[in-house]
Amino acid sequence: MxxxxxxxxxxxxxxxxxxxxxxxxxxxxxxxxxxxxxxxxxxxxxxxxxxxxxxxxxxxxxxxxxxxxxxxxxxxxxxxxxxxxxxxxxxxxxxxxxxxxxxxxxxxxxxxxxxxxxxxxxxxxxxxxxxxxxxxxxxxxxxxxxxxxxxxxxxxxxxxxxxxxxxxxxxxxxxxxxxxxxxxxxxxPRGNRACMRREIFKWVGECNETMEEFAELVKASESTAGDIDSEDTALKSSGSEGGNGWDDFCENVGTGENYTSDELPIVRASLAIIKCSRGILGLALKAYECAGNIEAAAEDTNEDNKLTYISKEDIPQIGAILQWMSNLQEISRLIGVGVTDLGCLMYPPLNFDLSEKSDAKVEKIIWSNTQIGEQLLAQKDYLLTAAHFIIDATPYDQSIAIPMSEEVKELSSKLLAAIETRAEEASQGISDLLNTR
Missing domain, CATH: 1.20.1420.10 (Talin, central domain)
Structure with a gap:
């Protein structure tokens, strides 16, 4: 025992x-x-x-x-x-x-x-x-x-x-x-090249998902916007006002499931900005390949701008190029995160309240003071910064130039024009809607 x-x-x-x-x-x-x-x-x-x-x-x-x-x-x-x-x-x-x-x-x-x-x-x-x-x-x-x-x-x-x-x-x-x-x-992914590319591919994927999601919403809204506007007009003409009208029911911001006809131009322009974001991210990948191809770079002098192209033996300049690539990745990060932030503001009904950074005492709300307007403006700035950063490609106090391919130069120019145009369309759409409120 x-x-x-x-x-x-x-x-x-x-x-x-x-x-x-x-x-x-x-x-x-x-x-x-x-x-x-x-x-x-x-x-x-x-x-x-x-x-x-x-x-x-x-x-x-x-x-x-x-x-x-x-x-x-x-x-x-x-x-x-x-x-x-x-x-x-x-x-x-x-x-x-x-x-x-x-x-x-x-x-x-x-x-x-x-x-x-x-x-x-x-x-x-x-x-x-x-x-x-x-x-x-x-x-x-x-x-x-x-x-x-x-x-x-x-x-x-x-x-x-x-x-x-x-x-x-x-x-x-x-x-x-x-x-x-x-x-x-x-x-x-292993090493800087693989990891930086993987991260950009992730942001590109988020752009694609956002575009697909809101393209469906736009398509559904386009088929109903005309019917809603017709019913709105009919209700007003029949004297159904004073709290029983369609505007009161919807609180002037739509049904919450689809966009109104006034919101559609803003959303289309916002989607175009996201498409430009995807384009810039893809452009960054191409720019990395140009900058990373140091072994193929030959010593030369550009008589037009007096910038010297580098060779692989010039270690300090290689460091400057790698720093340029790292800086471009951080600009791309702002674009990737910005797409997510913009997408969060695009769900119907659109919110045109003042942004947190705006002065609450402002007499009249303008497009750039709204939450979605502020985000669109920020995204535009990120995109323009990235495009110019890639076109200029001159790190190290402007003493050298990273040779970019003709494809990169051409795409950069096209994207610059598209960014300006789409941002203007979005700002005009928000301004028009605010003027009717």
């Missing part, structure tokens, strides 16, 4: 020790997660320091050190991430199975999982070092992947520590989540 009691106590003690080891590991992983989340993917400190020492243009992007070819330290960081993810995937399976049998036995693999997570985090820390020269996009992708893996490991071990992972299929489900996080590692 005494031996049975002693054996039972030993099992309880072992189980308690296993849970304590799990708990200690969870605390370590949570500290690691906090450190990962605090990584400066935007490179604010490095950018501010560079701008203080810069007598020329203000840089808004992280200083890059590579484009197509990846330095050894970057290759090693990605290999460390891949190897660690494979180890975590394999170990997590054994950890879950052993924990189901004995929490103590499973906890013996905690150290192995923690060490692998530390290697995953180290790979992210390496690519965030300024001297490595990774872009904001590159930092972002590896940071998010590292967070996903470490977070999944933390949740799995924590579930065994509080015994929730032993209930039903909870442990298996959390292991599946961890597998998915690890399986995404081979799909991770």
């Amino acid at each position: 005494a031996n049975k009691k002693k054996g039972s106590n030993n099992k309880k003690k072992a189980k308690s020790q296993g849970r304590n080891h799990n708990a200690t590991t969870v605390l370590s992983l949570k500290r690691l997660l906090t450190a990962l989340k605090e990584l400066d993917e935007k490179g604010k400190d490095a950018i501010n320091k560079a701008n203080k020492n810069c007598s020329g243009q203000i840089n808004i992007g992280i200083a890059l050190k590579h484009w197509r070819e990846l330095p050894d330290v970057v290759l090693q960081a990605y290999k460390m991430l891949s190897d660690s993810a494979e180890l975590i995937r394999a170990t997590s399976t054994k950890y879950t199975l052993l924990s189901k049998i004995s929490v103590e036995d499973g906890s013996k693999l905690c150290d192995e999982l923690r060490q692998a997570c530390e290697l995953v985090s180290t790979s992210a820390f390496l690519l965030h070092q300024a001297e490595v020269g990774c872009a904001r996009s590159t930092r972002y992708f590896i940071k998010q992947r590292a967070i996903a893996i470490v977070s999944a490991v933390t949740q799995l071990i924590e579930s065994m520590q509080n015994l929730r992972g032993l209930e039903g299929n909870v442990g298996a489900q959390l292991t599946g989540v961890l597998w998915s996080a690890c399986d995404e590692v081979p799909k991770l």
